[in-house]
Amino acid sequence: MVSKFANRVKNLAPAAVYEILKATTEGKAIPFSAGNPGFEAIPHEKIANVAAKILAENPNTALQYGMTEGFAPLRGKITEFLQKNLNISAEKNRLLVTHGATQAIELCAKAFCNEGDVVITENPSFVGTLATFSSYGINVAGVEMEHDGMNLDKLQEEFDKHEKVSFVYVIPDFHNPTGWTTSLEKRKRLYEMCLAKGTLILEDDPYGMLRYDGEKIPTLKSMDTEGIVLYVGSFSKLISPGLRVGFLLANDIYMDKITAAKQVSDVYTAMINQMIINRFMEDYGLEAHINEICGIYREKLQVALDSLDEHLGDYISYVKPEGGLYVYCKLPEHIDSIEFFKAGIEAGVAVVYGSAFSVDPDEKSQYFRINFSSPSIEQLKRGIEILGEVMRKF
Amino acid sequence: MVSKFANRVKNLAPAAVYEILKATTEGKAIPFSAGNPGFEAIPHEKIANVAAKILAENPNTALQYGMTEGFAPLRGKITEFLQKNLNISAEKNRLLVTHGATQAIELCAKAFCNEGDVVITENPSFVGTLATFSSYGINVAGVEMEHDGMNLDKLQEEFDKHEKVSFVYVIPDFHNPTGWTTSLEKRKRLYEMCLAKGTLILEDDPYGMLRYDGEKIPTLKSMDTEGIVLYVGSFSKLISPGLRVGFLLANDIYMDKITAAKQVSDVYTAMINQMIINRFMEDYGLEAHINEICGIYREKLQVALDSLDEHLGDYISYVKPEGGLYVYCKLPEHIDSIEFFKAGIEAGVAVVYGSAFSVDPDEKSQYFRINFSSPSIEQLKRGIEILGEVMRKF
Numbered sequence: 001m002v003s004k005f006a007n008r009v010k011n012l013a014p015a016a017v018y019e020i021l022k023a024t025t026e027g028k029a030i031p032f033s034a035g036n037p038g039f040e041a042i043p044h045e046k047i048a049n050v051a052a053k054i055l056a057e058n059p060n061t062a063l064q065y066g067m068t069e070g071f072a073p074l075r076g077k078i079t080e081f082l083q084k085n086l087n088i089s090a091e092k093n094r095l096l097v098t099h100g101a102t103q104a105i106e107l108c109a110k111a112f113c114n115e116g117d118v119v120i121t122e123n124p125s126f127v128g129t130l131a132t133f134s135s136y137g138i139n140v141a142g143v144e145m146e147h148d149g150m151n152l153d154k155l156q157e158e159f160d161k162h163e164k165v166s167f168v169y170v171i172p173d174f175h176n177p178t179g180w181t182t183s184l185e186k187r188k189r190l191y192e193m194c195l196a197k198g199t200l201i202l203e204d205d206p207y208g209m210l211r212y213d214g215e216k217i218p219t220l221k222s223m224d225t226e227g228i229v230l231y232v233g234s235f236s237k238l239i240s241p242g243l244r245v246g247f248l249l250a251n252d253i254y255m256d257k258i259t260a261a262k263q264v265s266d267v268y269t270a271m272i273n274q275m276i277i278n279r280f281m282e283d284y285g286l287e288a289h290i291n292e293i294c295g296i297y298r299e300k301l302q303v304a305l306d307s308l309d310e311h312l313g314d315y316i317s318y319v320k321p322e323g324g325l326y327v328y329c330k331l332p333e334h335i336d337s338i339e340f341f342k343a344g345i346e347a348g349v350a351v352v353y354g355s356a357f358s359v360d361p362d363e364k365s366q367y368f369r370i371n372f373s374s375p376s377i378e379q380l381k382r383g384i385e386i387l388g389e390v391m392r393k394f
Numbered sequence: 395m396v397s398k399f400a401n402r403v404k405n406l407a408p409a410a411v412y413e414i415l416k417a418t419t420e421g422k423a424i425p426f427s428a429g430n431p432g433f434e435a436i437p438h439e440k441i442a443n444v445a446a447k448i449l450a451e452n453p454n455t456a457l458q459y460g461m462t463e464g465f466a467p468l469r470g471k472i473t474e475f476l477q478k479n480l481n482i483s484a485e486k487n488r489l490l491v492t493h494g495a496t497q498a499i500e501l502c503a504k505a506f507c508n509e510g511d512v513v514i515t516e517n518p519s520f521v522g523t524l525a526t527f528s529s530y531g532i533n534v535a536g537v538e539m540e541h542d543g544m545n546l547d548k549l550q551e552e553f554d555k556h557e558k559v560s561f562v563y564v565i566p567d568f569h570n571p572t573g574w575t576t577s578l579e580k581r582k583r584l585y586e587m588c589l590a591k592g593t594l595i596l597e598d599d600p601y602g603m604l605r606y607d608g609e610k611i612p613t614l615k616s617m618d619t620e621g622i623v624l625y626v627g628s629f630s631k632l633i634s635p636g637l638r639v640g641f642l643l644a645n646d647i648y649m650d651k652i653t654a655a656k657q658v659s660d661v662y663t664a665m666i667n668q669m670i671i672n673r674f675m676e677d678y679g680l681e682a683h684i685n686e687i688c689g690i691y692r693e694k695l696q697v698a699l700d701s702l703d704e705h706l707g708d709y710i711s712y713v714k715p716e717g718g719l720y721v722y723c724k725l726p727e728h729i730d731s732i733e734f735f736k737a738g739i740e741a742g743v744a745v746v747y748g749s750a751f752s753v754d755p756d757e758k759s760q761y762f763r764i765n766f767s768s769p770s771i772e773q774l775k776r777g778i779e780i781l782g783e784v785m786r787k788f
Contacts, residue, residue, distance in 0.1 A: 004558075005651055006508045012654045014462070022461075036459055044453035051445050059438035063634035065430055067416075068408070099493050099638075103660045110529070114400045115509075132658040135504070240457040242665035244493075257399055260406045264526040265659070266497045270667055271636035 008137040017356035030383035033350040036374040041293040050279035062272040068263040070097025074278035087222040094255040101234035101246035124357030142359030149182030167200035173208040174324025177369040211323035212298035227251035304372040311388025402531040411750035424777035427744040430768040435687040444673035456666040462657040464491025468672035481616040488649040495628035495640035518751030536753030543576030561594035567602035568718025571763040605717035606692035621645035698766040705782030
């Protein structure tokens with residue numbers, strides 16, 4: 001007498017890699033596996049400060065019901081920030097505050113995709129998003145990710161294959177898991193191709209402001225004269241993941257429906273959390289804080305790369321990331337990345353094997369991903385040294 | 395060149411009544427319309443206190459990523475609370491912390507219902523839940539709500555009509571919008587009927603602990619020897635809606651899937667918010683706080699009833715609620731409840747007309763709903779006096 005689950009969740013399960021990591025590493029392994037900000041990059045004293053002010057000065061707004069769209073002053077500040085730093089115009093667009101960027105992506109899946117509809121993603125891509133799409137019975141087509149972005153000839157092949165593509169999901173800046181950045185040329189061509197196909201673009205940009213080197217490349221949303229880009233941002237990597245504040249900025253014509261979808265999902269994002277982000281931006285300035293954490297992560301990235309060169313230089317190759325949180329390392333052909341992952345766990349270092357991010361999880365991957373924001377400088381040095389020892393045993 | 399929305403959201407729009415109320419009443423009308431706790435019932439100083447302690451003592455847990463299941467100490471405390479106060483056993487059950495109760499209900503809809511599947515609800519019912527079901531293309535069958543709960547003969551008729559019913563959604567205690575409470579006899583029979591039919595029960599219990607009079611009636615979940623009840627609770631009415639912390643307690647066999655559905659939706663509920671509830675329970679005790687707010691609401695309810703008797707006694711009838719947040723008033727037959735609502739708004743008092751809660755929104759309703767928790771004592775007296783003046787004009 002067990003009621004049946006809905007078809008859409010039949011294949012839904014916690015991501016295998018997370019389960020392995022949870023079981024094997026809790027507090028025990030050096031954490032190169034997650035996408036957490038470093039603890040020293042989370043402004044906890046400033047957050048405590050603004051939280052105290054909000055609860056003293058404005059407790060009723062912070063602790064009562066709020067509007068689905070989000071806390072109006074925060075919506076205004078984010079809109080200004082996007083205009084100033086990313087040249088994203090608020091004109092014809094509307095902003096919705098979400099409970100983390102994942103919710104923004106889920107709302108797009110729910111609002112735009114029937115079961116069986118096609119969505120195209122870079123391959124590999126963020127495992128969380130792939131699972132979100134799967135939970136709506138979406139048919140995900142992966143297109144090979146290259147050092148300068150998605151292979152656009154293969155994207156065209158997919159366009160030719162499918163009459164309707166609901167949207168193309170991309171992480172143009174410091175892509176997860178690869179850390180690679182889509183070139184300006186490819187961004188322009190991708191935009192034109194999607195416009196011609198009549199397909200939306202879901203641009204996921206959690207890392208774009210975390211650039212440590214090189215020149216900023218315009219976001220797809222900043223080129224979006226025709227209103228086809230759904231732009232997702234987050235404060236999880238910039239301020240704190242524990243607050244769960246993200247946002248979606250998209251063309252006005254889509255936002256009534258997406259806002260209604262948010263309303264039936266969780267009514268609104270926790271008010272106090274939105275007010276903490278808002279007051280933080282007001283009192284301390286987001287740009288100043290981002291400058292500060294970019295300094296921290298620039299140093300960590302350099303330590304990671306120096307250690308990789310020293311201990312693994314003879315075995316692996318990587319494209320130096322100019323920002324973000326990850327280095328994606330290519331193993332020699334005779335080494336299986338899952339075997340390498342397991343040996344790492346046994347030696348006390350948790351990386352993530354590449355196939356965890358594959359659209360087809362049975363696909364082989366020659367890569368592993370290292371996160372350099374979460375571990376300490378000491379952990380980075382020691383952990384990569386251990387990975388070198390692990391490597392030499394293969 | 396506009397991408398099409400998914401079929402499931404085609405009819406989705408912000409609830410009409412909320413839009414009317416937003417447009418007409420912001421700060422202007424006496425608010426008998428929402429389901430907000432009274433400001434004096436939100437323990438804002440205590441919340442400020444525990445928030446400060448958490449951010450001073452444990453900022454890394456509060457501001458980093460968390461597990462999808464929820465903050466373990468909070469899960470433990472809720473489980474204990476349910477055992478002690480509601481005789482709900484944790485055995486064979488598992489608890490998931492959600493971003494408000496609405497998310498718990500959405501996850502059940504997503505996990506158990508294909509598009510076109512049948513769900514049965516009381517009619518009228520909570521408008522938010524009806525919209526959530528609609529957003530998954532669920533076919534909602536309403537069963538007449540009576541003073542002692544759903545008409546079970548009509549429930550049987552619906553069971554006979556539909557081969558499969560995904561679940562029956564009920565608010566047994568101090569039902570929204572009616573404030574009516576399902577009798578023990580009907581609870582027992584409902585449980586047996588669902589068991590016989592092979593149908594789950596989704597028990598929504600945001601108000602159960604807010605009893606001001608009479609004897610507590612056992613929850614359906616406390617009778618659930620067979621594991622068919624999905625139990626939803628919330629801290630929105632008990633502590634603060636702005637924190638967005640709710641929960642789902644259900645049989646182990648369902649929870650892997652539902653937890654995975656939560657993971658792809660927003661990964662986890664904001665950590666700091668969960669820790670605030672947890673520490674509040676630890677430092678101040680939830681039972682003591684609930685006693686305190688029951689005192690506040692008992693008085694407000696009495697004021698509301700006295701004022702209704704004085705100013706509207708010749709026109710309306712109601713069943714005196716023993717708890718919760720609402721009084722449901724029946725108008726004389728010659729008065730249209732939407733006309734009465736509109737006249738109220740014009741006179742500066744916002745009630746909600748009954749058909750806003752109907753499964754079929756075109757259905758006529760002879761009722762209007764008054765919320766007595768949110769307005770002040772003065773507003774209750776003055777607002778109901780105004781409603782009396784409005785009534786006499788009809």
